[in-house]
Amino acid sequence: MKDQIQPPKWATKLLRWYCAPHLLNELEGDLHELFAQRLHAYGLHEACRRYVLDVFSLMRPFALKKQPEKYPKTAFYQIAMIRNYLKIAFRNLAKHKMFSLINIMGLSAGMTACFLIALYVHFELTYDAFNTKADRIYRVSTDVQTSSETLRYSISPWAMASNMKNEFPEIETYARVQKDEMLFRTGDLKFKEEDALLADSTLFQVFDFRLLKGDPRTALTAPFRIVLTETAARKYFGSTDPMGQTLLLGDKGEPAQVTGIMQDPPANSQIRGDIFVSMSTYTAHQDKNIEREWGSFGAIAYVLLKPGADPVALEKKFPAFLQNHAGKMMAEQQMQIHMLLEPLRNVYLHSTRPADESGNVNNVYVFAAVALFIMLIACINFVNLTTARSVERAREVGVRKAVGAGKSTLARQFLAESTLLCLLAFFISIILSAALIPIFNELAGKVVSAGIIYELPFVATLLAAALLIGLLSGIYPAFVLSSFEPVRVLKGRFTTSLKGIMLRKGLVTVQFTISITMIIATIVVYTQLDFMRGYDLGFSKDQTLVIQGGTDRERDAFEESIASLAGVKSATASSAVPGGWNPQAFSKIENKSGEMQAGNMDVYRVDYDFIPQYGLQVVAGRGFSKLFGTDSIQSLIINEAAARVLGYASPGEAVGKRFDQWGRQGTIIGVVKDFHFRSLQETIKPLTFRTLDFWNGKLLSVQIEGKNVKQTLSAIENRWKTIHPDQPFSYYFLDEFYDRQYRTDERFEALFVNFATLAIFISCLGLLGLASYSTVQRTKEIGVRKVMGASAVNIVALLSWDFLLLVGIAFAIAAPVAWFVMNRWLDGFAYKTSIHFWIFVAAALLAAFVALATISFQTIRAAMMNPVKSLRSE
């Protein structure tokens, strides 16, 4: 038995690896012989030891590889062969123009979609990431709990930030930002800036905004200092140097000095504005006591923690801190404030608190999934078309094998070919993307990318992805093609295997499943938006113009001056309009059990004729009327939702009950029917109406006739200019303003429609390729059938049936998936349409129709063909 004991294999392998081939034979022989002898003489262990020792001792210059081999193996890369591969690849592309076109078109369309979506997803995921200290910056948000509800604010009490910095050593500094609409004037230029911000002087310490001119430490310290972005500087001062110039600020026209020029903030920054005004302008000048107020909320506070500080531990100290400073106030007003820290990078995508702009992390995921699916569809096309075409290349494979090509050589050839195709698609998709970026920006509603030259890392990634896709989707075809047996192939009797056909059909089914899911999703999104646009909101928003009309007598004068204009039906002033912001007031109202129930309630301050002009229905009591002198200070109107919160079963019960709100006490005089003063994503909240004070009611709603809107508008503008020559005329249409709330959803819809179309387009390309292939395969069968008397219609039906079946299976899979996903999406809306049965029918019909239309070209041609032609070739 000892004869069969072998020396350590690894040592033998080592020897074979390093040893020159011409010496190997004899050396191995010697080693073996010695091993056998030593095995006898000293035993296994010693024999092995000596064997290994000998192998190592042979590692000497004389034994190492140096002599060229007598019969060299084929090199991995041979220039001549590579040239040949390329030539054949290009010839193949040129010979089968249709296939090549379908393949490259599908791939480049998929890559373009992927590229654009990747840009978008990256943009959303890197919101605020430009701040180098982003991981230490937290937004301090507050929850305010009253007896009726919890309000989730992104703003915080004015007195909070400075006290936090004094008491918590963990906090390096803080910066508060408050968006405000302000009037700016210089010379003849006057603008109502929507994007003006009040900001603390520490803004530049916390965030990475770059000052091009001016000192970041002092730019915003004193009142009436302002920093302009480059864009704003150009707008106000053109090419002259804005540093040290003055702008007149606000209605009073107080002079403010430009102390800095800032680079425009990145598009994905949550703090964005054109003009930054020093916070002290407000806190030290306009409202001197505000910094001591705990009950008054405003400004978003960001704190910068010291490196290594633990935000969780810090948060635990907040309740005691609040109790210490605001305990008395909270007890008086029957409310409880909670503070919490939100990491800066999470605010945009994850926080549901109010914000100018907020992203939705689910949308980001949806788009990423869509991109992957589109790419998957494109890859499936590629695999399908390549394997389908394999029959035509079978002969080439046979010949190559016959003259000595190995399996791996062939696999390499086909992989190279598919990679080449992907590279072509890559170049086309880069050109397409470059052209589409502006359109995509518009569609997404933000400047996701300034142009392709700024996205070189993405281009490089896409190139890598293209190569990878080429390899991955080339593996299967390369494997199939290279495993053909030359004898069978060259004999000419060759058909693709059943397995291959099943695989291709399976892949087409996957494609159509994805496409049908996207069709259903698109229809559901569309019906939901249509539902919201057409929903009876409970007030009339048509033909209503909202003008920023100033307050009190000024406004009344203007209102009077336009009342006589032709085309103006009526006008009314208020502090808020539906779809816009309105304040909340701490209110106490007598509830069903006779107690004064406290809570924060939405407030509309309106003129006497607001309720009738907006078509709001008074369901109990009466509306405001000038006939009752008490209405100006002692009356309140509530909506049905408020009556329900107070416990009244019918609105009529609430009339005559006591209230105490913002310095007014009196009785409820009426209840209006619920109307949607916020978007349909929210349920209707309790709302209170009170008459205007002299200092508010800046919004003038003007109802105009549907005809000659332009003339009416210019007539109103003329009146404005004669009364307020120094102020800009700014207005908007109420319906547009209200629908602006659905902008995010509309964008979602637009993007979805586009990408769903793309998905089905690419799927159809694949179907087209497959159909043309399968009709070619069945030419002879069709010929025989026709000879036997089948009509063209029979043949078309026969050929179409196969594909319709696939679409049917795809639909059966897609329908429940789409139903589930879209139900989840609809859950985000308080008022939603249901997913109707017709949506599925429509999607199924659409998919079937598109599939039939796609293949009809091929099937009809095949059915019309003269059978003589197809049968003659036998």
Next chain:
Amino acid sequence: MRGTYLGEFEELVLLAVAILAGQAYGAAITNEIEHQMQRSVNLGAVHAALARLEEKGLLTSRLGGATAERGGRSKRFFTVTMAGTQALDHIREIRNRMWIAIPKPA
């Protein structure tokens, strides 16, 4: 005398080849030296010496008979050339001369 200079181990290998007279191949030579010297010798050292000796023209080799013991692999037989014999003689002559030159103790 460069080129024909023999190291000690080379001399041993050359002698072993001569002793084995036509039946000298790697494993046999290794065994022969181990047997004569009563110490273990590395196959690598032997082959390195053989290669050098062949380069110097003191040995020639031919491929020949395989045995089952070797897993069917052929042997390379070494024989001492004329130059090799001369080199051995030369060394022996020098040694003898030197031995004689040692003064005999009384």
